[in-house]
Amino acid sequence: MRVSDDRYTRDRSRLDLALRLIRHEARTFTIRQWTGLSDDRIRKLYRSYVKSHEARGVLRHRGKSPRQVAFFFRTPEINFQAAQLASLFLMYGLVAATPAGLEARYRLGALDSGALLCLAYEAYLELHAPARISFEHAWFLLAALARRDEMSVGRCDACGCLRLRDLLARRRLACGSCGPAPEPAAAPVIALALPC
Ligand SMILES: [Zn+2]
Incomplete structure (x- = not known):
């Protein structure tokens, strides 16, 4: 029981963090880096987040991550x-x-x-x-x-x-x-x- 409880809690925390990153408009790559979730799972999460929150303001960034400290x-x-x-x-x-x-x-x-x-x-x-x-x-x-x-x-x-x-x-x-x-x-x- 304990093991499955731990696993459940961990999975829950992973999803919570992914949603938090989605709200901050993090890139899919970044969300994967921090949560270990697959791109597919992240895409589904993103879609359900937008649906349930009507989060029109949340953007999904594509393309390259920032690379210049000059910024x-x-x-x-x-x-x-x-x-x-x-x-x-x-x-x-x-x-x-x-x-x-x-x-x-x-x-x-x-x-x-x-x-x-x-x-x-x-x-x-x-x-x-x-x-x-x-x-x-x-x-x-x-x-x-x-x-x-x-x-x-x-x-x-x-x-x-x-x-x-x-x-x-x-x-x-x-x-x-x-x-x-x-x-x-x-x-x-x-x-x-x-x-x-
Ligand atoms: Zn000063």
Whole structure:
């Protein structure tokens, strides 16, 4: 009994996570990565979700996933929102700050990590209207930070806020908090999100 209960609970959590990802307009590939569900099962879930919620606003994205870290440095606003997302990733324990830089603490395909990623993204959505960063870009940001080959985080010398650092140094932007285009709601959150 216990084994089948566990299996039922796990299957249930898998479907819950898939639905949550569908609501965030994640790509089928991303949903498969995080839930292990087949493309066919995801398509059926998507169809039943749209039917039952009349979710006309939910889009299904096709084509390639985001691949360019340049996106996060495109404008001060996006740069600032991305730095906030990075703070939330730290706060939710998806990455950890170590002397060598950020280290991944999520496990791709683990349901609890997938749920944390959704929580972090949902917290980000609460803070920003309009939110400039899609779920796909948020996931790409997390993976890029964990890879540590193109992006990192550091503190702004002037205000101490977390900011993104382009390791290839092609783009240097002013801090999103004390530089151009600051967002008023941000300061307390950043302070909360920064592990010392
Ligand atoms: Zn600053």
